[in-house]
Amino acid sequence: MLKFKSYYDLKIDSDDKRAIEDAFKYLLYEKERQIGGYYDLPYSSQKLLKQIDDFTNSIKEIYKSVENIVIIGIGGSSLGIKAIDSMLKHKYKNTKNMLFLENPDPIRLSKMLSLIKKENSIFIVISKSGTSIETISIFKIILRYFKFDFSTIDSKRVVAISDKDSPLYKFAKENHIKTFIVPKNVGGRFSVLSAVGVVPLALAEYNMVDILKGAKEFLDNFFAKKEEHLIKKAYFYAKKHKQYPINVLFPYSDSLEDFTKWFIQLWAESLGKIDEKGNSVGLTPITHVGSVNQHSFLQLIMQGPKDKTVTFIKIENFENALKIPNISLKHIEKTDFVNGYTLNELINAECDATKESLIAQDIPVDMITLDKLDENNIGKLIIYFEILTSFTATLLKINPYNQPGVEFGKRILKEKFVSKNSSLS
């Protein structure tokens, strides 16, 4: 169960009401017309589960000995998978290990290669366009390093996830590599509940049924107008985006650190845009993990410019009873007031104390509380942030589903190598 509570004033007049009603209608329209495509995933991705079962049955001998699920992907093709893996792995004792090859960093990649054995791994290469330069380059390094030969059983150790008929899709088909398709209308950063996330996570034995179910429940509630808090929050963000251009996401749990990285892409890439009138608009996401980052960032929020909203995420029950023992250390008795309490109680009390000190400074704060960190809540949390993004974008009159600003750098990159090559020849 998720609880949402905001601690800021939002006066809604009749113009505001109309803007909100219009935006809600527009989201319904997006959903019905399959724009931004993710609205359908909690339903449509359920069929993937059967396909994944069929696939693992078809490679039964290989799958039995698989210990590592190696993900080759970057951005929208890795962040969501990593987020769910990090949030859930404490619950699964025998889950297969997920390893992520994302950045073309030579030090990190060498280290990762030394940890991987072909014999106990499945390699999942994910690229929506099928031509991501980092992903395909790393895939080639893997093929050479492990001496892959697709005319042998090696082809059964690879899975490709891509747009239908993309270059990667065609390559895979011709080499008897299993493929799964990302729906064309689903952008990378909204794709975690498509094959992009569902296939790798199901192969790693995570319970994707319950994640999809959680997402579906929230989605249905939202369109049945039962999640008004989301609409109000999006409205506050959009209306005050010049006063509060920075949104801080501050979960009190290490397990959510990778989730915050997924959120950064979702928020930054969707909302940093040129609007209808040619103005640069956007909301800047910043993420921190509590209580550890109280010790690095809180001072700035408290006394720096009042340009930030803060969203806390708190887990009520960690299902872990680690306790601060009743030991009094001579001279340090001052810290004994937490003796006998669980770390669960300590970290949540810190979250509440930080929340209260920000509220006292008139900083717009809201709190999302999960009763526990489980599949259903994670599904809800994902779709909550996706809808919040779409709703805020609609109010800001920008398109959350494209990313025209990154194409220029890609062209420059290519030119650098092409000019190098031609000067060599």
Add this chain to the structure above:
Amino acid sequence: MLKFKSYYDLKIDSDDKRAIEDAFKYLLYEKERQIGGYYDLPYSSQKLLKQIDDFTNSIKEIYKSVENIVIIGIGGSSLGIKAIDSMLKHKYKNTKNMLFLENPDPIRLSKMLSLIKKENSIFIVISKSGTSIETISIFKIILRYFKFDFSTIDSKRVVAISDKDSPLYKFAKENHIKTFIVPKNVGGRFSVLSAVGVVPLALAEYNMVDILKGAKEFLDNFFAKKEEHLIKKAYFYAKKHKQYPINVLFPYSDSLEDFTKWFIQLWAESLGKIDEKGNSVGLTPITHVGSVNQHSFLQLIMQGPKDKTVTFIKIENFENALKIPNISLKHIEKTDFVNGYTLNELINAECDATKESLIAQDIPVDMITLDKLDENNIGKLIIYFEILTSFTATLLKINPYNQPGVEFGKRILKEKFVSKNSSLS
């Protein structure tokens, strides 16, 4: 060797010159009067190395079998150590493993406890005040979990680093635990070159001599007026802090991710302050790692509000020749333009391409280039960012060395438990 290059215009008139000259004089004054204390560390910390040698000799039998250096600390008592460990560990094949117990997160802490054996570990508890609630609580958990008895040889497995005469210091002294002292005038976020960083990293067998030497070289150059680029950058940040309230640090190397977390504390906690006139001022640090975060944050920098400066960090030579093999995958030939190049070349070309696309959008950009990721450069990089912080703070007329904004939350936290305890009794 470090190279610094900026790509923005800064017109300096005679008033500006005077402000810069005054700030420079003020930093000299801080250095001479030992305000902010860190200026002295590249010199004074050299004597620590002998003390550490004496200590390891005194516990020779224990130290021989040590595999893990377990750090119990949070904020300024862990971020700098972790930063250096992450930047250097690829160079050291047989270094002892560093494990960090920072956040009172029950899931993470349970996981870490399962990885630690008392018999092959040294536990370093670090708290400047000696009463950090998270650190002392985790320390108590360690004491109970591993059944520590300080009347035995157990006392030789613990090291305490703290202010002289702090509660932790006194506790350690009475229990025959080895202590090292943080100079009183050195704040947590400026303390990595004090005992806080030097002792754990030297115990993990990192070459601290060369790190301190690098820092000293940069510091001497700065005060000999040979690092003018730093002064200009600080001036640009301070003068335009309302136009560019956000500073993005964007290294192209996974090894620097923890360094960026150290930077966040340094920048946010030092510069987020109420100034002489009672105004909230501050610069907000955001950090990303390339090329991976081009796929999540670049769109916002390119097309969102023009409120960000960007500092790239590039490593010229990774000392790792991992290459993209000359394989052409049918249908994906479009990506072949990087074939035969090293990942080193790819990641740096991506850095340059991103830099150029931001410059084309008139975004203030600068580039720090390390010829390689070694001890000397790391020492320089640390002191560079510390001086940049002090200089910027001086120009903004704020005190970078205190953090009054976080005390309120600490009081609320304590009240929560005290009221719980009294309602129980």
